[in-house]
Amino acid sequence: MKRNPLLILGTALCALALLPTHSVNAAKPEKKPKKLLVVTVTKGFRHDSIPVAEEVIQRLGEESKAFETDFVRNDDDMARKMTPEALKGYDAIVFANTTGVLPLPKPDALLDFVKSGKGFVAMHSGSDTFHTWPGNTDPVSPYVKMLGGEFLTHHSQCEVDPFIADPKHPALKAVAEAAKEYNPATSPKVDLRHGTSPEGSVWKGFDEIYILKNVDRENLHLLLVLDKYPNDGSKEANQPGENLISWCRAYGKGRVFYTSYGHRKEMWLDAHYKKHILGGILFALGVEKGSTKPTPVSK
Numbered sequence: 341m342k343r344n345p346l347l348i349l350g351t352a353l354c355a356l357a358l359l360p361t362h363s364v365n366a367a368k369p370e371k372k373p374k375k376l377l378v379v380t381v382t383k384g385f386r387h388d389s390i391p392v393a394e395e396v397i398q399r400l401g402e403e404s405k406a407f408e409t410d411f412v413r414n415d416d417d418m419a420r421k422m423t424p425e426a427l428k429g430y431d432a433i434v435f436a437n438t439t440g441v442l443p444l445p446k447p448d449a450l451l452d453f454v455k456s457g458k459g460f461v462a463m464h465s466g467s468d469t470f471h472t473w474p475g476n477t478d479p480v481s482p483y484v485k486m487l488g489g490e491f492l493t494h495h496s497q498c499e500v501d502p503f504i505a506d507p508k509h510p511a512l513k514a515v516a517e518a519a520k521e522y523n524p525a526t527s528p529k530v531d532l533r534h535g536t537s538p539e540g541s542v543w544k545g546f547d548e549i550y551i552l553k554n555v556d557r558e559n560l561h562l563l564l565v566l567d568k569y570p571n572d573g574s575k576e577a578n579q580p581g582e583n584l585i586s587w588c589r590a591y592g593k594g595r596v597f598y599t600s601y602g603h604r605k606e607m608w609l610d611a612h613y614k615k616h617i618l619g620g621i622l623f624a625l626g627v628e629k630g631s632t633k634p635t636p637v638s639k
Contacts, residue, residue: 374407374431374625381418383440387465389605393436396608400618406627407431415443424449432459432624435466437602447474451486455592459624460486463617464602467491467550480554487598488560488589492553495572497603499532500549501542502564502585505635510619510628511586511597512563515543515612536612543612548603552584560587562635564599582638586616588623590632595624 378397380390387393394411401407410430412418420426423445427433433453444450454460462469468491470483484490507516519538521527530537532546549570564585569576586599597620607613622628 373401373405374627375429376401376407376409376432376434376621376625377412377421377427377430378409378434378436379412379418379422379438379442380436381412381414381442382438383442384468385439385465387437387603389603389608390437392605392608393463393602396614397434397436397617397621400614400621404618404622406622407625418443419445422449424452427453430458431626432461432621434621435460435462435469437463437465438469439465440468441470441472441474444474448482451482454486454594454596457593457626459595459621459626460591460597461617461621461624462487462596462598464548464550464600465491466598467552467600484554485556486591487596488587489552489555489584489598492551494548494550495570495574497546497548498570498572499544499546500566500570500585501539501544502566503542504538505562505565506631509561509563509588509630510623511588511599511616511630512543513619514615518612519543534606536607536610538612545601545607545610545613546604547601547607549583549585550600552600555584556589557637559634560584560589561630561632562587564601586620588620588630588632589634595626595632597621597624 380394398409401409412421427449467487467489470481473481473483476482504512504516504519506512515538519540522539532544536543536545549572566583569579569581569583571577585601588597599616601607601613623630
C-alpha cells in the first residue's frame with residue numbers, strides 16, 4: 341500500500357512542533373564573571389597610587405563584566421581571604437603595588453594556587469615583594485621564581501620607549517593598535533608626565549623604571565622591553581642592554597603577568613595603561629588567550 345507523502349510530511353511537522361522548545365532553540369547561558377582578588381597590603385614603601393589602582397581595577401571589572409573584584413587591604417583581610425580554602429573561590433590574584441614580606445596564612449598556598457591553573461598578576465612593586473620567603477633560605481625566593489624577576493633598585497623617574505614585543509598579546513593588543521594609528525604629522529603630542537603615547541613599534545611613557553635582578557629570562561615571554569638602560573640620569577643611562585618592563589609566563593598550569601609600569605597615579609589613570617592591565621588580567625584569568633612561549637634570548 342502506498343503511503344501518502346503529504347500525510348507523512350504533516351505527521352513529521354506535528355511531531356516537531358510538539359518537541360520542547362529548548363531542544364530546538366536553546367538560549368546560551370551567560371558566562372559568569374570570574375573572581376579576582378586584589379591585594380594592596382604593604383610591609384615596606386607604600387605608593388600613594390594604591391587607592392587609584394584599587395578604583396581602576398574594580399571599574400575595569402565592572403565595565404568589562406568579565407570579573408568581580410574583592411580586596412585584601414590589611415592583615416585581617418589576608419588572614420581570612422587567603423587561606424588555602426578561601427583561595428578556592430578565586431580565579432586570579434593581583435598584587436597591586438605590594439611591598440615586603442606579606443603575612444600569608446600559608447605562603448605555599450599562593451604558589452599552589454597559581455600552579456593549579458589559576459592566574460597571578462603583579463604591577464610595579466609587586467616585584468619588590470617577598471625578597472625572602474617564610475621558611476625558605478634559598479637566595480632567590482620561590483615567589484620571585486614564580487614571578488620571573490625581582491626589584492633591585494631604581495633611579496629618577498624618566499621617559500622610556502619600550503619596544504612592543506608581542507602586539508597580539510591581550511596585554512598589548514589595544515596598545516599596539518593605537519601605535520599603528522600614530523602619525524607624527526597629525527597625532528597630538530602627549531605630555532608623557534600625564535599620559536602615555538603608543539607610537540609605531542614602541543610605547544612611550546614616564547614612570548619610575550625598575551632595575552631588576554634574578555630575571556628568569558629563559559622562561560619569560562617578553563611584552564615590553566628596552567634595548568638600553570633607562571635614561572634616568574644615572575651613570576648607566578642609555579647604555580645598551582636588555583631591560584624588561586613587562587612579561588608573562590607559564591607557572592605550572594597557571595598564567596603569570598607582570599608590568600613594572602604603575603608607580604605614578606598618572607600612569608594608572610592613563611587610558612592605554614588601563615587597557616594594558618585589563619588585557620593582562622583577562623589573560624591571567626584565562627578569559628583571553630596569549631602566548632607564554634619563552635622569547636629567545638638575543639645573542
